[in-house]
Amino acid sequence: MKHRRTGFLLAFLLLQTLAACGDRGPGEFQLKGPAMGTTFTVTLVAANDVDLEHLRFAIHSVLDDADRRMSTYREDSELARFNRSRSTDWLAVSRELCDAVHLALEIGKLTSGAFDITVGPVVDLWGFGPGEAVTSPPSDDDIQLERMKTGLENVEADCENPAIRKARPDLRIDLSGFGKGRAADEVGFLLQEQGIFNFLVEIGGDLRVQGRKANGQEWNIAIETPDSQGRAIERVIQVGQNFVATSGDYRNFFEHDGNRYSHTIDPRTARPVTHDLASVTVVFDNGAIADAYATALMVLGPDAGMMLAERLGIDAYFLVRDGESLSARSSGTFEARFGL
Numbered sequence: 001m002k003h004r005r006t007g008f009l010l011a012f013l014l015l016q017t018l019a020a021c022g023d024r025g026p027g028e029f030q031l032k033g034p035a036m037g038t039t040f041t042v043t044l045v046a047a048n049d050v051d052l053e054h055l056r057f058a059i060h061s062v063l064d065d066a067d068r069r070m071s072t073y074r075e076d077s078e079l080a081r082f083n084r085s086r087s088t089d090w091l092a093v094s095r096e097l098c099d100a101v102h103l104a105l106e107i108g109k110l111t112s113g114a115f116d117i118t119v120g121p122v123v124d125l126w127g128f129g130p131g132e133a134v135t136s137p138p139s140d141d142d143i144q145l146e147r148m149k150t151g152l153e154n155v156e157a158d159c160e161n162p163a164i165r166k167a168r169p170d171l172r173i174d175l176s177g178f179g180k181g182r183a184a185d186e187v188g189f190l191l192q193e194q195g196i197f198n199f200l201v202e203i204g205g206d207l208r209v210q211g212r213k214a215n216g217q218e219w220n221i222a223i224e225t226p227d228s229q230g231r232a233i234e235r236v237i238q239v240g241q242n243f244v245a246t247s248g249d250y251r252n253f254f255e256h257d258g259n260r261y262s263h264t265i266d267p268r269t270a271r272p273v274t275h276d277l278a279s280v281t282v283v284f285d286n287g288a289i290a291d292a293y294a295t296a297l298m299v300l301g302p303d304a305g306m307m308l309a310e311r312l313g314i315d316a317y318f319l320v321r322d323g324e325s326l327s328a329r330s331s332g333t334f335e336a337r338f339g340l
Helices: 015-022 052-070 078-084 095-110 120-125 140-147 179-193 287-312 332-338
Strands: 028-035 038-045 155-158 163-166 199-203 206-210 221-224 233-237 242-248 253-256 259-262 277-284 315-322 325-330
Touching: 028 052, 038 052, 038 179, 052 078, 052 095, 052 179, 095 155, 095 163, 095 287, 120 140, 179 199, 179 206, 179 242, 179 287, 206 287, 221 242, 221 277, 233 325, 242 287, 277 287, 277 332, 287 315, 315 332, 325 332
Parallel strands: none
Antiparallel strands: 028 038, 038 199, 155 163, 199 206, 206 242, 221 233, 242 277, 253 259, 277 315, 315 325
16 A cells, blocks of 8 residues: 655644634634645734735745745756756756755755755655555666766855766755745745744744744644654643644555555665654754654654664654554753753
């Protein structure tokens, strides 16, 4: 059975209690819509005369702008233009795109290649990209052929100009590993510019949280139990002013000859991960970085991932398969903030 990509695999929240039957406290509003191939939900606390249509338009503009820069699905995006180009010369790009590529390369180095924005050809080969699904693993020869088209060392970013370039004509970049996190941060900045400082932004399951609900309580964020058959809450945390991102292997996979192939591809092997980590949740003060770290820790697995989280001081919560059950593991900083 294969589960297709449904946005980012995140643990989420108790918004149902906010939206149910219109029973919201005074001054608490919710905006929803499509964005970046998924959906967004913004819950905000503001004066009762707030211009919601103006906010909706502004949010759509921010998200559409992010899509025009970094989408791999839109043929007219800056990133798509770079990916189509066969030139290995510098290509002038926007400051925003250059900064995103530079940040991705830095995180790639910090994670020893576990986060790699060039891994798209391999992801596609395994049937987890935008193309056709597959029902059996590719051959070793095909894996090696596609793997040759990847590698962080084949990308450079010069953000003083700003410009980016690739060392191979067939190399392409995919920023979806942290694009929604970056966009959620930008929506948060927009709301603050509009004088709104209490909100929860959700894009495809990734969350940006600030302030409190209308009743003065903190926002409750639910970490989802990794279960491909349904949805359940593993635990609830209150994260203050932070971003929350979760990566998991339980909604997008296929099975062949009794083996399970996860959509989480290890860029270093060009194959799906085989460890027992079911999901990892990261709390961080930057959306793009939280998103990228969640992806990298999911690639590394429960042991190497925890070592990296401890070394970098990442608030991380791991759910690990133990036979038919799950065990939870927390990094030291996560445990200090949220308890066991």
